[in-house]
Amino acid sequence: MNRTALIAVDWGTTSFRAFALSGTLSGEETIIARTQAPAGIMQVADGAFETVLEEQLQRLDAGADVPVIMSGMITSRQGWIEVDYLPCPAGGDEIASALHRHETRAGRTVHLVAGLIDRREPARPDVMRGEETQILGAVDETSDRSLAVLPGTHSKWAEVGCGRILRFSTYMTGELFAVLRQHSILGKLMEGDDEDEAGFEAGVRAGLASEGGLLRDLFSVRTLPLTGALAAGATASYLSGLLIGAEISSARAVHRGLDAPVMLIGSDRLVARYGQALALASIRSERARDDAAAWGMLRIARSCGIVGS
Amino acid sequence: MNRTALIAVDWGTTSFRAFALSGTLSGEETIIARTQAPAGIMQVADGAFETVLEEQLQRLDAGADVPVIMSGMITSRQGWIEVDYLPCPAGGDEIASALHRHETRAGRTVHLVAGLIDRREPARPDVMRGEETQILGAVDETSDRSLAVLPGTHSKWAEVGCGRILRFSTYMTGELFAVLRQHSILGKLMEGDDEDEAGFEAGVRAGLASEGGLLRDLFSVRTLPLTGALAAGATASYLSGLLIGAEISSARAVHRGLDAPVMLIGSDRLVARYGQALALASIRSERARDDAAAWGMLRIARSCGIVGS
Structure with a gap:
């Protein structure tokens, strides 16, 4: 039986996605259930993030004792709880060490993933929130050096080596x-x-x-x-x-x-x-494989023992 | 006595300016009167360009027999009478030869200045309407080679030599x-x-x-x-x-x-x-000296004998 060991939430500017995960990294069967809604941080009124979270998680049928990990713009100044950027280079271990732990009023434990900042060029500091998690979930930890590209409103190009994000740049x-x-x-x-x-x-x-x-x-x-x-x-x-x-x-x-x-x-x-x-x-x-954000959060959660290896 | 020999109209997307000119190139005294209004081609309803023109020209107190020369977006597809672009390089003489003559219902003779097209780079054809007239009015006809820059919504950079516009480029x-x-x-x-x-x-x-x-x-x-x-x-x-x-x-x-x-x-x-x-x-x-558009139109009008030298 696949019991939910972790809930991974990818909460961005315009959308909310959550995954119930079994805790193993073995493949597609690890995703037990999923839900998604047009409930991005810009659509949440009056800071009612916890209410929206509980509503959405009910659809995943997971107990209040299951740990939750979250990444994306939910950790920005415009989101629920602002988490400082972590300097780059950073990999799964650094990101896991920098998780911000929050207890909700409902008694749920939520772990928030910090975004990354690249200060290599003083005239062009660069930031990401959420993409670091997708990259960790998409790339091969053993590969030497490669580029991940996340096209979109603000496209990101990231150099990755041995599972760490070395530097990155953004294009509007x-x-x-x-x-x-x-x-x-x-x-x-x-x-x-x-x-x-x-x-x-x-x-x-x-x-x-x-x-x-x-x-x-x-x-x-x-x-x-x-x-x-x-x-x-x-x-x-x-x-x-x-x-x-x-x-x-x-x-x-x-x-x-x-x-x-x-x-x-x-x-x-x-x-x-x-x-x-x-x-x-x-x-x-x-x-990249689908649901990279979910795989990235599972990797981070395993790296710091929120779920077992 | 300074009798009006030419009316020069600079009619753009958002504004209308007109000058009554004495016909000599001798300096500031050449401009006898001027008027301006927020009556650009985008503000003219139902193609009533002739009505707007007559209303504005009344303020200059010049007779219906005085020739009118016009440049700017008024000669574009969105303007009054579309005049084909003239290929670049072009100077005052070529532009004067390409004037489009139009008789209004009120019996007024209007000469429309063609815009320029630069086809040197096939992937980036470039066009201007109105700026060619300002450039002709601003630059020294005897100077060897120089650059004129017209900053704005669509900034223009033009290479000019011996009074001719050799090539140009536009930046949004x-x-x-x-x-x-x-x-x-x-x-x-x-x-x-x-x-x-x-x-x-x-x-x-x-x-x-x-x-x-x-x-x-x-x-x-x-x-x-x-x-x-x-x-x-x-x-x-x-x-x-x-x-x-x-x-x-x-x-x-x-x-x-x-x-x-x-x-x-x-x-x-x-x-x-x-x-x-x-x-x-x-x-x-x-x-550049002020009212470059007026000086440019006077130069063009003299070049083809609409006003005497």
């Missing part, structure tokens, strides 16, 4: 796409949101070749359709490709000399898009 | 600042819109040094205040500086080898900001 790709699509003249001139393969590829190639002229390349998203060089219906895909290409070009310069395939962690759609863009940049990629 | 600096300020997480974390000198300078330096990592540098606008390295009240100025610095860095790579001071054309505030940022990049600049 997804957010820039969204504000330009919705609020700029570029968005006003776009027709439709259908994906256009050729437009996306052309955008990626332009982004990869831009050599830093993003402010200038953005104007081409206006002039290419104006001059008939790009269909109006392909413009949104072109912009998406241009930004992803610029991100890859920039990140490649930041994280040099990594030959292993890049590990992609994210939704099906974004992983497919980034895999395609990386291939155009001659960078191999592979997809 | 102002628009990107506006959408990020108003609609992104960066804007949400900013406190106030006061200008902060130190924050602006630090931003310019970061932008100049960014070497193409704009998507990454934007995230530092979040992390620098988060880590206490930048005051929340300085963040808007930092973002402004970062974008202007990135524009300069990119434009400098596009327009190499130009030693003469850059000619700045624009509002007092933007010219001061760009002058300061250019100085941080060790690029000298000087301010």
Whole structure:
């Protein structure tokens, strides 16, 4: 019988996901039950985090004595309990040692995972909350040195070695796409949101070749359709490709000399898009296993004895 | 007596400006009267451009027989009469030859100035409407080769030689600042819109040094205040500086080898900001004379005999 030994909660800005885990690292059977809800920290009113947590955990049918581990924006200033960033490099052991323990009013023990801060470049301090857990759950602890990429609103690129996160960088790709699509003249001139393969590829190639002229390349998203060089219906895909290409070009310069395939962690759609863009940049990629956040939290919990090995 | 020989209209997206000119190029006394209104093409309802024009020109007290010359977005697809772009390089003579003549219902003769297109880079065709006229009015026709910079929503950098516009490039600096300020997480974390000198300078330096990592540098606008390295009240100025610095860095790579001071054309505030940022990049600049658009249109009108020399 698979008894729940740990509840792992991935609580972000816009969504809540929880997993009931059996405590072994042996594979898919370790996830006994799961639940998810559009109950991200921005959707929780009046700081009622504990109430939301108890409501969600009832669906997992686990006793109040089962330890809970949480990661994501729930530990930020805008979340439930702010936990200071842990400096990078850091691996499962450091992250486990820095867990913040909290007893809820209902008597439940909650362990909060600290986010990471990379201060290597003083002009560009970098931070993550939640991604460190996904990375720990996705990468092979024994591999020498590799890159994990988490595409999204704020895309993260992280160098990992022997299960430790060595350094990382963030790119505002997804957010820039969204504000330009919705609020700029570029968005006003776009027709439709259908994906256009050729437009996306052309955008990626332009982004990869831009050599830093993003402010200038953005104007081409206006002039290419104006001059008939790009269909109006392909413009949104072109912009998406241009930004992803610029991100890859920039990140490649930041994280040099990594030959292993890049590990992609994210939704099906974004992983497919980034895999395609990386291939155009001659960078191999592979997809991380599903539920990386749950595996990462199980690893951390085992590392500090919250659940047995 | 200074009789009006020409009416020059600078009609853009958000504003309408008109000048009554005496026809000589001899100096400030050439401008007999002027008017301006927030009647840009986006504010004109139902295509009533002729009505707006007649209303505005009444303020200049010039007869219906005085020729009118116009430039700016009024000649775009969203304006009154679309005039095809003229290919670059082009100077006063080519632009004068390409004037589009239109008789209004009121019997007035209107000459519309074509915008320019630069197709040198197929992946980044570039266009301007109105700036070509300002540049012609600002630069010295006898100077060998220089750069004119028109900061704004879509900043333009143009190489000029012997009074001809040789090539140019556009940067979406102002628009990107506006959408990020108003609609992104960066804007949400900013406190106030006061200008902060130190924050602006630090931003310019970061932008100049960014070497193409704009998507990454934007995230530092979040992390620098988060880590206490930048005051929340300085963040808007930092973002402004970062974008202007990135524009300069990119434009400098596009327009190499130009030693003469850059000619700045624009509002007092933007010219001061760009002058300061250019100085941080060790690029000298000087301010163009006022009313460059009016002088440019007078030059074009004289070049094709609409007014006498």
